[in-house]
Amino acid sequence: MSSWWLTEDSPPEFAAVEVAEPDVEIVGAGITGISAALTLAAAGKRVRVHDARGVAEGASGRNGGFALRGGAMPYDRAREWLGAERAAEYWRLTEQALDRLAGFAGDALRRTGSLRLAADDEERVEIRAEFEALGEDGFEAEWRTHLVRGRFPAAIFHPDDAAVQPARLVRRLALHAAEAGVGIVERHRVESIEELDAEHVLVATDGYPSGLLGTLEGLIIPTRGQMLATEPIGELLFECPHYGRHGFDYWQQTPDGRILAGGFRDFALDSEFTADEVTTAPIQAVLESFVADLVGRPVEIACRSRLGRRRLLGPRQRARLPVRRPRRAGDARRRASAARHVRPAAAPAARGGGVLDQLRTLRCFTIPKLPPPHRAVTR
Numbered sequence: 144m145s146s147w148w149l150t151e152d153s154p155p156e157f158a159a160v161e162v163a164e165p166d167v168e169i170v171g172a173g174i175t176g177i178s179a180a181l182t183l184a185a186a187g188k189r190v191r192v193h194d195a196r197g198v199a200e201g202a203s204g205r206n207g208g209f210a211l212r213g214g215a216m217p218y219d220r221a222r223e224w225l226g227a228e229r230a231a232e233y234w235r236l237t238e239q240a241l242d243r244l245a246g247f248a249g250d251a252l253r254r255t256g257s258l259r260l261a262a263d264d265e266e267r268v269e270i271r272a273e274f275e276a277l278g279e280d281g282f283e284a285e286w287r288t289h290l291v292r293g294r295f296p297a298a299i300f301h302p303d304d305a306a307v308q309p310a311r312l313v314r315r316l317a318l319h320a321a322e323a324g325v326g327i328v329e330r331h332r333v334e335s336i337e338e339l340d341a342e343h344v345l346v347a348t349d350g351y352p353s354g355l356l357g358t359l360e361g362l363i364i365p366t367r368g369q370m371l372a373t374e375p376i377g378e379l380l381f382e383c384p385h386y387g388r389h390g391f392d393y394w395q396q397t398p399d400g401r402i403l404a405g406g407f408r409d410f411a412l413d414s415e416f417t418a419d420e421v422t423t424a425p426i427q428a429v430l431e432s433f434v435a436d437l438v439g440r441p442v443e444i445a446c447r448s449r450l451g452r453r454r455l456l457g458p459r460q461r462a463r464l465p466v467r468r469p470r471r472a473g474d475a476r477r478r479a480s481a482a483r484h485v486r487p488a489a490a491p492a493a494r495g496g497g498v499l500d501q502l503r504t505l506r507c508f509t510i511p512k513l514p515p516p517h518r519a520v521t522r
Protein backbone atom coordinates (compact mmCIF):
# COMPACT_ATOMS: atom_id res chain seq x y z
CA MET A 144 0.00 0.00 0.00
CA SER A 145 1.42 3.39 -0.96
CA SER A 146 1.04 6.72 0.77
CA TRP A 147 -0.40 10.01 -0.39
CA TRP A 148 2.90 11.78 0.33
CA LEU A 149 4.73 9.35 -1.95
CA THR A 150 2.30 9.75 -4.82
CA GLU A 151 2.17 13.54 -4.47
CA ASP A 152 5.89 13.92 -4.98
CA SER A 153 7.70 12.21 -7.82
CA PRO A 154 10.89 10.35 -6.96
CA PRO A 155 14.11 12.05 -8.05
CA GLU A 156 16.66 10.38 -10.27
CA PHE A 157 19.78 9.65 -8.30
CA ALA A 158 23.03 9.85 -10.17
CA ALA A 159 24.51 6.37 -10.02
CA VAL A 160 27.42 6.69 -7.62
CA GLU A 161 29.81 3.76 -7.58
CA VAL A 162 31.35 3.47 -4.14
CA ALA A 163 34.38 1.22 -4.24
CA GLU A 164 35.30 -0.28 -0.88
CA PRO A 165 32.77 1.52 1.30
CA ASP A 166 33.70 2.23 4.91
CA VAL A 167 30.07 1.94 5.97
CA GLU A 168 27.02 0.31 4.40
CA ILE A 169 23.59 1.31 5.59
CA VAL A 170 20.49 -0.83 5.31
CA GLY A 171 17.38 1.34 5.08
CA ALA A 172 16.93 4.55 3.09
CA GLY A 173 14.49 6.27 5.41
CA ILE A 174 15.24 9.42 7.35
CA THR A 175 17.54 7.53 9.73
CA GLY A 176 19.65 5.81 7.09
CA ILE A 177 19.86 8.79 4.78
CA SER A 178 20.69 11.26 7.60
CA ALA A 179 23.39 8.92 8.84
CA ALA A 180 24.76 8.62 5.30
CA LEU A 181 24.89 12.41 4.94
CA THR A 182 26.67 12.81 8.27
CA LEU A 183 29.17 10.04 7.55
CA ALA A 184 29.89 11.40 4.07
CA ALA A 185 30.48 14.85 5.56
CA ALA A 186 33.02 13.21 7.88
CA GLY A 187 34.85 11.84 4.84
CA LYS A 188 33.55 8.24 4.92
CA ARG A 189 32.71 6.22 1.81
CA VAL A 190 29.08 5.20 2.22
CA ARG A 191 26.62 2.95 0.39
CA VAL A 192 22.91 2.78 1.29
CA HIS A 193 20.59 -0.11 0.35
CA ASP A 194 16.82 -0.25 0.46
CA ALA A 195 14.45 -3.06 -0.40
CA ARG A 196 12.10 -0.40 -1.77
CA GLY A 197 12.86 3.18 -2.83
CA VAL A 198 14.13 6.12 -0.77
CA ALA A 199 11.50 7.17 1.79
CA GLU A 200 9.11 4.38 0.89
CA GLY A 201 9.07 3.04 4.45
CA ALA A 202 7.68 4.91 7.46
CA SER A 203 9.62 8.03 6.44
CA GLY A 204 7.27 8.61 3.51
CA ARG A 205 4.12 7.52 5.32
CA ASN A 206 3.96 9.62 8.44
CA GLY A 207 2.18 12.63 9.88
CA GLY A 208 4.71 15.15 8.61
CA PHE A 209 5.35 16.70 12.02
CA ALA A 210 8.86 17.93 12.76
CA LEU A 211 8.80 18.79 16.44
CA ARG A 212 11.43 19.82 18.94
CA GLY A 213 11.83 17.87 22.16
CA GLY A 214 11.83 14.28 23.25
CA ALA A 215 9.12 11.70 23.60
CA MET A 216 8.20 12.83 27.09
CA PRO A 217 6.94 16.28 28.13
CA TYR A 218 9.65 18.77 29.07
CA ASP A 219 8.70 18.95 32.77
CA ARG A 220 9.03 15.15 33.03
CA ALA A 221 12.34 15.23 31.18
CA ARG A 222 13.60 17.71 33.79
CA GLU A 223 12.65 15.31 36.58
CA TRP A 224 14.27 12.41 34.77
CA LEU A 225 17.46 14.02 33.47
CA GLY A 226 17.85 17.07 35.69
CA ALA A 227 17.21 20.61 34.47
CA GLU A 228 20.55 21.14 32.79
CA ARG A 229 20.60 17.96 30.74
CA ALA A 230 16.93 18.26 29.81
CA ALA A 231 17.52 21.79 28.52
CA GLU A 232 20.59 20.63 26.61
CA TYR A 233 18.55 17.81 25.07
CA TRP A 234 15.76 20.16 23.98
CA ARG A 235 18.26 22.65 22.51
CA LEU A 236 19.90 19.84 20.60
CA THR A 237 16.56 18.95 19.01
CA GLU A 238 15.99 22.61 18.12
CA GLN A 239 19.37 22.69 16.41
CA ALA A 240 18.56 19.46 14.58
CA LEU A 241 15.37 21.06 13.27
CA ASP A 242 17.32 24.10 12.07
CA ARG A 243 19.79 21.82 10.33
CA LEU A 244 16.98 19.85 8.70
CA ALA A 245 15.39 23.10 7.50
CA GLY A 246 18.72 23.99 5.86
CA PHE A 247 18.48 20.88 3.66
CA ALA A 248 14.73 20.72 3.15
CA GLY A 249 13.76 23.60 0.85
CA ASP A 250 10.00 23.57 0.23
CA ALA A 251 9.61 20.18 1.93
CA LEU A 252 9.52 21.94 5.31
CA ARG A 253 7.40 24.87 6.47
CA ARG A 254 8.20 26.57 9.77
CA THR A 255 4.57 26.84 10.85
CA GLY A 256 4.91 26.05 14.57
CA SER A 257 2.79 23.28 16.08
CA LEU A 258 -0.06 23.02 18.57
CA ARG A 259 0.06 20.48 21.37
CA LEU A 260 -3.60 20.31 22.36
CA ALA A 261 -5.28 19.27 25.57
CA ALA A 262 -8.34 17.15 24.88
CA ASP A 263 -9.86 17.79 28.32
CA ASP A 264 -9.22 19.54 31.63
CA GLU A 265 -7.05 16.77 32.97
CA GLU A 266 -4.73 17.02 29.99
CA ARG A 267 -4.86 20.82 30.22
CA VAL A 268 -3.35 20.63 33.70
CA GLU A 269 -0.61 18.37 32.37
CA ILE A 270 0.36 20.53 29.42
CA ARG A 271 0.22 23.66 31.61
CA ALA A 272 2.97 22.12 33.78
CA GLU A 273 5.04 21.53 30.66
CA PHE A 274 4.39 25.04 29.40
CA GLU A 275 5.57 26.55 32.68
CA ALA A 276 8.70 24.41 32.77
CA LEU A 277 9.57 25.45 29.21
CA GLY A 278 9.12 29.13 30.14
CA GLU A 279 11.26 28.80 33.29
CA ASP A 280 14.14 27.44 31.22
CA GLY A 281 13.89 30.10 28.53
CA PHE A 282 12.19 28.08 25.77
CA GLU A 283 9.76 29.95 23.57
CA ALA A 284 6.20 28.71 23.80
CA GLU A 285 2.73 30.31 23.84
CA TRP A 286 -0.36 29.36 25.81
CA ARG A 287 -3.53 29.26 23.72
CA THR A 288 -7.09 28.56 24.81
CA HIS A 289 -10.41 27.55 23.27
CA LEU A 290 -9.27 25.87 20.06
CA VAL A 291 -11.08 24.21 17.15
CA ARG A 292 -14.46 25.76 17.94
CA GLY A 293 -13.97 25.12 21.66
CA ARG A 294 -13.38 21.41 21.24
CA PHE A 295 -9.96 21.65 22.90
CA PRO A 296 -9.70 23.78 26.06
CA ALA A 297 -6.02 24.73 25.71
CA ALA A 298 -2.80 24.17 23.84
CA ILE A 299 0.90 24.91 23.83
CA PHE A 300 2.04 26.60 20.64
CA HIS A 301 5.64 25.68 19.80
CA PRO A 302 6.62 28.45 17.38
CA ASP A 303 9.66 26.87 15.73
CA ASP A 304 8.21 23.45 14.95
CA ALA A 305 7.54 22.54 11.36
CA ALA A 306 5.19 20.79 8.97
CA VAL A 307 6.96 18.64 6.43
CA GLN A 308 6.14 16.76 3.26
CA PRO A 309 8.06 13.78 4.61
CA ALA A 310 8.61 11.87 1.37
CA ARG A 311 9.91 14.97 -0.39
CA LEU A 312 12.08 15.81 2.60
CA VAL A 313 13.84 12.46 2.72
CA ARG A 314 14.19 12.27 -1.06
CA ARG A 315 15.80 15.70 -0.94
CA LEU A 316 18.17 14.61 1.82
CA ALA A 317 19.04 11.64 -0.38
CA LEU A 318 19.86 13.98 -3.28
CA HIS A 319 22.23 15.87 -0.96
CA ALA A 320 23.75 12.57 0.11
CA ALA A 321 24.23 11.44 -3.50
CA GLU A 322 25.90 14.77 -4.26
CA ALA A 323 28.21 14.15 -1.31
CA GLY A 324 29.26 10.85 -2.91
CA VAL A 325 26.91 8.39 -1.18
CA GLY A 326 25.91 5.41 -3.32
CA ILE A 327 22.18 4.68 -3.10
CA VAL A 328 21.03 1.24 -4.16
CA GLU A 329 17.25 1.06 -4.35
CA ARG A 330 15.13 -2.11 -4.72
CA HIS A 331 17.78 -4.25 -3.13
CA ARG A 332 16.78 -6.26 -0.11
CA VAL A 333 19.78 -7.14 2.03
CA GLU A 334 19.28 -10.72 3.12
CA SER A 335 22.32 -11.03 5.35
CA ILE A 336 25.05 -8.80 6.77
CA GLU A 337 27.64 -11.12 5.19
CA GLU A 338 26.67 -10.10 1.68
CA LEU A 339 27.89 -6.55 2.34
CA ASP A 340 31.47 -5.40 1.77
CA ALA A 341 32.00 -2.71 4.40
CA GLU A 342 33.60 -3.23 7.75
CA HIS A 343 30.78 -1.36 9.44
CA VAL A 344 27.10 -1.88 8.78
CA LEU A 345 24.31 0.32 10.08
CA VAL A 346 20.92 -1.33 10.18
CA ALA A 347 18.32 1.45 9.97
CA THR A 348 15.24 -0.55 9.14
CA ASP A 349 12.90 0.83 11.83
CA GLY A 350 10.10 -1.55 12.78
CA TYR A 351 10.27 -3.55 9.56
CA PRO A 352 11.34 -7.12 10.23
CA SER A 353 14.65 -7.03 8.35
CA GLY A 354 16.02 -10.40 9.42
CA LEU A 355 19.39 -8.74 10.01
CA LEU A 356 19.46 -8.29 13.75
CA GLY A 357 20.45 -11.74 14.90
CA THR A 358 19.60 -12.27 18.54
CA LEU A 359 17.98 -8.85 18.68
CA GLU A 360 15.41 -9.82 16.06
CA GLY A 361 11.99 -9.80 17.67
CA LEU A 362 12.83 -7.09 20.18
CA ILE A 363 11.47 -4.52 17.80
CA ILE A 364 7.74 -4.75 17.45
CA PRO A 365 6.26 -3.03 14.43
CA THR A 366 3.26 -0.93 15.33
CA ARG A 367 0.92 0.23 12.62
CA GLY A 368 -0.23 3.82 12.39
CA GLN A 369 -3.09 4.74 10.10
CA MET A 370 -3.71 8.02 8.33
CA LEU A 371 -6.06 9.44 5.77
CA ALA A 372 -5.92 12.33 3.32
CA THR A 373 -8.99 14.35 2.31
CA GLU A 374 -9.61 16.21 -0.90
CA PRO A 375 -8.90 19.97 -0.57
CA ILE A 376 -11.61 21.37 1.69
CA GLY A 377 -11.68 24.88 0.24
CA GLU A 378 -10.73 26.79 3.40
CA LEU A 379 -7.65 26.96 5.58
CA LEU A 380 -8.66 25.78 9.04
CA PHE A 381 -5.36 24.58 10.45
CA GLU A 382 -2.25 26.63 9.86
CA CYS A 383 0.09 24.25 11.61
CA PRO A 384 0.28 20.62 12.74
CA HIS A 385 -2.08 19.84 15.64
CA TYR A 386 -1.85 16.90 18.00
CA GLY A 387 -3.75 16.02 21.11
CA ARG A 388 -5.05 13.35 23.45
CA HIS A 389 -1.46 12.61 24.49
CA GLY A 390 -0.43 12.62 20.86
CA PHE A 391 -2.76 9.78 19.92
CA ASP A 392 -4.58 11.97 17.40
CA TYR A 393 -2.81 14.29 14.98
CA TRP A 394 -3.50 16.19 11.83
CA GLN A 395 -2.22 18.91 9.58
CA GLN A 396 -3.57 20.77 6.58
CA THR A 397 -1.46 20.96 3.44
CA PRO A 398 -1.05 24.23 1.51
CA ASP A 399 -3.57 22.97 -1.11
CA GLY A 400 -6.21 22.51 1.60
CA ARG A 401 -6.15 18.76 2.27
CA ILE A 402 -6.35 17.46 5.78
CA LEU A 403 -4.04 14.61 6.64
CA ALA A 404 -5.04 13.01 9.90
CA GLY A 405 -3.85 9.99 11.79
CA GLY A 406 -3.97 8.17 15.05
CA PHE A 407 -6.62 6.33 17.02
CA ARG A 408 -4.56 3.16 17.13
CA ASP A 409 -5.62 2.85 20.76
CA PHE A 410 -9.09 1.95 19.49
CA ALA A 411 -7.90 -1.42 18.27
CA LEU A 412 -4.51 -1.92 19.86
CA ASP A 413 -4.49 -5.67 19.60
CA SER A 414 -4.61 -5.58 15.82
CA GLU A 415 -2.01 -2.81 15.43
CA PHE A 416 1.20 -4.62 16.38
CA THR A 417 1.96 -5.57 12.80
CA ALA A 418 4.15 -4.56 9.85
CA ASP A 419 1.17 -5.01 7.49
CA GLU A 420 0.62 -1.76 5.61
CA VAL A 421 -3.12 -1.98 5.26
CA THR A 422 -5.84 0.18 6.70
CA THR A 423 -8.44 -1.38 8.94
CA ALA A 424 -12.12 -0.53 8.92
CA PRO A 425 -12.59 0.35 12.62
CA ILE A 426 -9.71 2.84 12.75
CA GLN A 427 -10.52 4.21 9.30
CA ALA A 428 -14.10 4.85 10.37
CA VAL A 429 -13.15 6.66 13.54
CA LEU A 430 -10.59 8.75 11.64
CA GLU A 431 -13.17 9.73 9.04
CA SER A 432 -15.67 10.72 11.64
CA PHE A 433 -13.00 12.62 13.61
CA VAL A 434 -12.01 14.63 10.53
CA ALA A 435 -15.65 15.42 9.72
CA ASP A 436 -15.99 16.63 13.29
CA LEU A 437 -12.91 18.83 13.06
CA VAL A 438 -14.09 20.42 9.84
CA GLY A 439 -17.68 20.65 11.01
CA ARG A 440 -19.13 18.73 8.04
CA PRO A 441 -18.51 15.51 6.07
CA VAL A 442 -15.42 15.68 3.88
CA GLU A 443 -14.41 13.80 0.79
CA ILE A 444 -11.59 11.33 1.36
CA ALA A 445 -8.94 11.67 -1.35
CA CYS A 446 -9.10 8.90 -3.90
CA ARG A 447 -5.46 9.45 -4.71
CA SER A 448 -4.44 8.65 -1.15
CA ARG A 449 -3.68 5.06 -0.59
CA LEU A 450 -2.99 5.81 3.02
CA GLY A 451 -6.67 5.74 3.71
CA ARG A 452 -8.37 5.12 0.43
CA ARG A 453 -11.89 4.40 1.42
CA ARG A 454 -15.39 5.55 0.90
CA LEU A 455 -16.81 7.94 3.46
CA LEU A 456 -19.00 5.79 5.69
CA GLY A 457 -22.50 6.89 6.46
CA PRO A 458 -23.60 7.32 10.11
CA ARG A 459 -25.43 3.97 10.13
CA GLN A 460 -22.42 2.09 8.81
CA ARG A 461 -20.27 3.84 11.38
CA ALA A 462 -22.68 2.94 14.16
CA ARG A 463 -22.34 -0.74 13.29
CA LEU A 464 -18.59 -0.69 13.78
CA PRO A 465 -17.24 -1.83 17.14
CA VAL A 466 -15.53 1.45 17.95
CA ARG A 467 -15.46 3.29 21.23
CA ARG A 468 -13.98 6.72 21.72
CA PRO A 469 -12.27 7.34 25.06
CA ARG A 470 -13.80 10.51 26.36
CA ARG A 471 -11.12 11.41 28.83
CA ALA A 472 -7.38 11.58 28.80
CA GLY A 473 -7.42 9.09 31.69
CA ASP A 474 -9.01 6.53 29.36
CA ALA A 475 -6.28 7.10 26.82
CA ARG A 476 -3.67 6.61 29.51
CA ARG A 477 -5.30 3.42 30.71
CA ARG A 478 -5.29 2.14 27.14
CA ALA A 479 -1.64 3.14 26.81
CA SER A 480 -0.90 1.23 29.97
CA ALA A 481 -2.82 -1.78 28.66
CA ALA A 482 -0.67 -1.57 25.54
CA ARG A 483 2.44 -1.57 27.69
CA HIS A 484 1.17 -4.68 29.35
CA VAL A 485 0.54 -6.44 26.05
CA ARG A 486 3.77 -5.39 24.31
CA PRO A 487 6.34 -3.55 26.44
CA ALA A 488 8.40 -2.22 23.51
CA ALA A 489 5.40 -0.58 21.90
CA ALA A 490 4.14 1.42 24.85
CA PRO A 491 3.27 4.94 23.78
CA ALA A 492 4.96 7.80 25.63
CA ALA A 493 2.81 10.06 27.76
CA ARG A 494 3.38 12.96 25.38
CA GLY A 495 3.27 11.96 21.77
CA GLY A 496 1.84 8.52 22.36
CA GLY A 497 0.63 8.57 18.79
CA VAL A 498 3.18 10.60 16.89
CA LEU A 499 6.31 10.40 18.91
CA ASP A 500 6.25 6.88 20.24
CA GLN A 501 7.28 5.97 16.71
CA LEU A 502 10.51 7.76 17.41
CA ARG A 503 10.92 5.89 20.65
CA THR A 504 10.34 2.51 19.07
CA LEU A 505 12.71 3.42 16.28
CA ARG A 506 15.91 1.52 16.86
CA CYS A 507 19.09 1.97 14.95
CA PHE A 508 21.83 -0.56 15.45
CA THR A 509 25.46 -0.44 14.46
CA ILE A 510 26.85 -3.87 13.90
CA PRO A 511 30.63 -4.11 13.79
CA LYS A 512 31.52 -6.85 11.35
CA LEU A 513 33.45 -9.47 13.22
CA PRO A 514 34.36 -12.87 11.89
CA PRO A 515 31.90 -15.52 13.09
CA PRO A 516 31.48 -17.03 15.63
CA HIS A 517 32.59 -13.95 17.60
CA ARG A 518 30.12 -11.58 16.01
CA ALA A 519 29.25 -8.93 18.53
CA VAL A 520 26.11 -6.89 18.33
CA THR A 521 26.13 -3.56 20.07
CA ARG A 522 23.53 -0.91 20.31
Ligand SMILES: Cc1cc2nc3c(=O)[nH]c(=O)nc-3n(C[C@H](O)[C@H](O)[C@H](O)COP(=O)(O)OP(=O)(O)OC[C@H]3O[C@@H](n4cnc5c(N)ncnc54)[C@H](O)[C@@H]3O)c2cc1C
Nearest residue numbers: 171173174175195201202203206207208209333349368501
Ligand atom coordinates in the same frame (compact mmCIF):
# COMPACT_ATOMS: atom_id res chain seq x y z
C1 LIG B 1 1.37 6.79 10.56
C2 LIG B 1 2.67 7.32 11.11
C3 LIG B 1 2.77 8.65 11.49
C4 LIG B 1 3.97 9.16 11.98
N1 LIG B 1 4.08 10.49 12.22
C5 LIG B 1 5.28 11.03 12.52
C6 LIG B 1 5.46 12.43 12.60
O1 LIG B 1 4.52 13.20 12.33
N2 LIG B 1 6.65 12.92 12.96
C7 LIG B 1 7.72 12.09 13.22
O2 LIG B 1 8.80 12.61 13.54
N3 LIG B 1 7.59 10.75 13.13
C8 LIG B 1 6.42 10.21 12.76
N4 LIG B 1 6.30 8.86 12.60
C9 LIG B 1 7.48 8.04 12.84
C10 LIG B 1 8.47 8.15 11.69
O3 LIG B 1 7.82 8.02 10.46
C11 LIG B 1 9.53 7.05 11.84
O4 LIG B 1 10.08 7.09 13.13
C12 LIG B 1 10.66 7.26 10.86
O5 LIG B 1 10.18 7.48 9.56
C13 LIG B 1 11.58 6.07 10.89
O6 LIG B 1 12.55 6.30 9.93
P1 LIG B 1 13.59 5.19 9.57
O7 LIG B 1 14.49 5.75 8.54
O8 LIG B 1 14.22 4.69 10.82
O9 LIG B 1 12.73 3.98 9.02
P2 LIG B 1 11.92 3.81 7.66
O10 LIG B 1 11.59 5.10 7.04
O11 LIG B 1 10.81 2.89 7.94
O12 LIG B 1 12.98 3.12 6.73
C14 LIG B 1 13.39 1.79 6.92
C15 LIG B 1 13.68 1.23 5.53
O13 LIG B 1 14.34 -0.02 5.70
C16 LIG B 1 14.02 -0.77 4.55
N5 LIG B 1 14.35 -2.16 4.83
C17 LIG B 1 13.85 -2.96 5.80
N6 LIG B 1 14.45 -4.16 5.77
C18 LIG B 1 15.37 -4.12 4.75
C19 LIG B 1 16.31 -5.04 4.22
N7 LIG B 1 16.46 -6.27 4.73
N8 LIG B 1 17.07 -4.67 3.15
C20 LIG B 1 16.94 -3.42 2.63
N9 LIG B 1 16.07 -2.53 3.10
C21 LIG B 1 15.29 -2.85 4.14
C22 LIG B 1 12.54 -0.49 4.32
O14 LIG B 1 12.19 -0.74 2.96
C23 LIG B 1 12.43 0.97 4.69
O15 LIG B 1 12.47 1.82 3.56
C24 LIG B 1 5.10 8.30 12.12
C25 LIG B 1 5.01 6.96 11.73
C26 LIG B 1 3.83 6.47 11.22
C27 LIG B 1 3.77 5.03 10.76
